[in-house]
Amino acid sequence: MENHIIKKKAIFFGNCHANSYITSLKNRSKYSNIFDSEYIVSYENLSNCELFYEKIKNCDLLVMNNITTYTEFSPDIIESKVPKNCCIIYIPFMRFSGFFDDERPLKKFKSNVLSSFPTKILEGISCQDFLYKKCDDLVVRNKVISKFNDAVAKLTDIDNKSTIKIKQHFLDNYKYVPTFMDYNHPTNYMLNYVYSELVKLIENHFNIDLGNTFVYNPKNHNPGLWFGHFSVIPDYIKDILDLQYNLDAYFIVPRLTYLCKIYDYETNDDNCIIDNFNVLSLLLKS
Numbered sequence: 001m002e003n004h005i006i007k008k009k010a011i012f013f014g015n016c017h018a019n020s021y022i023t024s025l026k027n028r029s030k031y032s033n034i035f036d037s038e039y040i041v042s043y044e045n046l047s048n049c050e051l052f053y054e055k056i057k058n059c060d061l062l063v064m065n066n067i068t069t070y071t072e073f074s075p076d077i078i079e080s081k082v083p084k085n086c087c088i089i090y091i092p093f094m095r096f097s098g099f100f101d102d103e104r105p106l107k108k109f110k111s112n113v114l115s116s117f118p119t120k121i122l123e124g125i126s127c128q129d130f131l132y133k134k135c136d137d138l139v140v141r142n143k144v145i146s147k148f149n150d151a152v153a154k155l156t157d158i159d160n161k162s163t164i165k166i167k168q169h170f171l172d173n174y175k176y177v178p179t180f181m182d183y184n185h186p187t188n189y190m191l192n193y194v195y196s197e198l199v200k201l202i203e204n205h206f207n208i209d210l211g212n213t214f215v216y217n218p219k220n221h222n223p224g225l226w227f228g229h230f231s232v233i234p235d236y237i238k239d240i241l242d243l244q245y246n247l248d249a250y251f252i253v254p255r256l257t258y259l260c261k262i263y264d265y266e267t268n269d270d271n272c273i274i275d276n277f278n279v280l281s282l283l284l285k286s
Contacts (some may be wrong), residue, residue: 001094010035010207013064014042014091016265019192021063021091027130029210031202035061046070053081061202066090066161087205091194092162094186096170096179098151100231101130107264110275112282115182115229117262127259135236144240164197166190173218178250182231187250188224192216212249227281232259253284261286 012018019039025031038055042065045052049072056062062082067073075090083089103116121130135141155167170179170190178187196216203210231248232255248254253261261284265271274280 005033007036008034008060010037010061010063011059012037012039013045013056013062015065015093017094017186017194018042018063018065018091020191021195021198021212024192024214028214029199029212031210034206034208038142039192042067043177046073050280051071056082056086058083059086060206061087061089063089063091063198064091068161080165087202088163088164089198089201090161091198092158092164092166093165094158094180094190094194095154095183096151096186097183098148099180099233099237099243101184101234101237103231106262106266108268108271108273109262109272109280113229113263113274113277113280115184116231117266118232118234118259121259121263122266126266127256127263129261131232131234131256133234133236134239141240142235144237148241163201164194168196169193169218175244177218177245178226178247179253181226182229185229187226189218191219226250228277230258252281258284 012022022037022039025037027033031037040052040055046067049070054075056078058212059082062078063079064073066075069078075088079088102119104119104122105111106114106117109117115235117128121127134194152167153169155170159167161163167255173179173189177189179190192214193216196212196214199210199212230251233243235247239241251258265274265283
């Protein structure tokens with residue numbers, strides 16, 4: 001008679017980053033042999049806490065963002081709703097504004113594919129001048145450094161709310177690899193770091209070997225070209241912050257191509273609204 005293995009129950013409650021961790025666990029390890037997983041989109045279910053409580057009452061592993069703006073999802077409440085031996089891992093809600101010039105939303109692109117675009121270009125500066133013009137103004141330099149430091153300080157707050165800490169990893173690597181595509185979206189470097197830490201925590205808590213086949217090292221890690229959300233870092237910010245990686249080598253098109261194509265499309269009143277990544281990709285590669 002064949003032995004029936006009872007799998008552990010895992011709930012992932014968060015934004016799209018949480019889903020990426022489940023995908024990585026399934027593709028890179030024996031995780032699926034041990035856990036049955038369910039991904040719940042947090043921002044679509046914040047008004048349905050009772051259903052969430054019902055789902056987590058028997059779970060063995062709960063991976064979620066620490067949602068401080070809703071008391072129904074506070075750590076004290078969550079811990080009272082799960083089994084005593086449940087492993088709760090709070091993943092970081094990664095955000096960083098310290099690399100980017102002022103931006104605002106566009107009319108021809110839905111925010112689910114393109115969050116915002118440089119305000120200076122929309123107000124008349126050329127894409128070339130925005131991207132390549134040097135800046136020796138001490139006031140501007142101090143403003144860039146201050147904005148960066150404020151964003152780093154917010155990483156401390158993110159760390160304080162998370163089981164997995166990201167601030168030191170960011171500080172150790174931000175000059176050498178791209179870490180954020182825009183304010184709301186970390187790169188695969190950051191996502192893969194969190195994934196690697198998540199594997200360690202799961203293995204330690206359950207005293208298991210997940211057979212993880214992915215070893216993360218930012219110095220020799222090549223996640224491929226990004227094709228989703230993107231905010232351009234202009235050269236003057238690159239120079240002030242001493243960013244040493246190639247800013248034209250991690251997105252599907254170089255920065256100037258991206259700026260020009262998005263601006264040209266945005267300023268043509270006859271164009272329809274783009275709300276799909278595939279359509280955006282075709283536009284950029286055309």
